[in-house]
Amino acid sequence: MVALTTPEVDKGWKAKDFNLISIDGNYYNLDKVKGKNGLVIAFICNHCPYVKSIATKIAKEANELCKLGIGFVAINSNDTIAYPEDSYDNMKIFAKENNFQFPYLLDSTQGIAKIYDAVCTPDFFGFNSSMELQYRGRLDSAKKDIVPDAKRELYIAMSEISETGQFKGEQISSIGCSIKWK
Numbered sequence: 001m002v003a004l005t006t007p008e009v010d011k012g013w014k015a016k017d018f019n020l021i022s023i024d025g026n027y028y029n030l031d032k033v034k035g036k037n038g039l040v041i042a043f044i045c046n047h048c049p050y051v052k053s054i055a056t057k058i059a060k061e062a063n064e065l066c067k068l069g070i071g072f073v074a075i076n077s078n079d080t081i082a083y084p085e086d087s088y089d090n091m092k093i094f095a096k097e098n099n100f101q102f103p104y105l106l107d108s109t110q111g112i113a114k115i116y117d118a119v120c121t122p123d124f125f126g127f128n129s130s131m132e133l134q135y136r137g138r139l140d141s142a143k144k145d146i147v148p149d150a151k152r153e154l155y156i157a158m159s160e161i162s163e164t165g166q167f168k169g170e171q172i173s174s175i176g177c178s179i180k181w182k
Contacts, residue, residue, distance in 0.1 A: 020105035037069035037162035050176035077113035120176035
């Protein structure tokens with residue numbers, strides 16, 4: 001496991017479209033997953049201890065963000081041959097175990113991770129209603145630990161984005177395992 005941190009946010013760049021298969025067998029693109037007030041794209045996987053430790057919190061926050069008109073999608077871009085725990089079938093199991101109610105997509109070519117410059121799992125990108133990047137940071141202040149009163153950084157940022165279209169607060173880089181490139 002190699003722990004990496006995400007680069008500083010480069011605000012304003014437009015979300016890039018994709019067309020990826022989800023664990024439900026359907027294909028999703030940007031238009032299908034965005035909400036009226038924005039979108040969170042989370043690059044995750046099944047085997048990373050950082051993701052495993054917060055998977056149920058990701059599901060909870062995604063449900064809460066949906067109430068604010070924020071869409072949520074997760075993308076697994078890891079090499080599923082070298083890391084079979086991240087396979088499409090295991091994605092279905094992982095999503096069910098963690099009660100994911102959002103599309104969990106497979107980026108089998110790793111092209112979308114490269115376009116977004118995703119570097120680790122988890123890596124959270126928060127876009128406003130115009131699909132302009134406003135947040136790139138961590139889920140909360142707990143990092144990999146279970147901390148009941150952790151500051152909900154992604155939720156706070158996306159709440160502000162849903163109301164104003166931008167986020168002016170502090171953004172702390174996410175940390176996690178490197179994306180497993182082919």
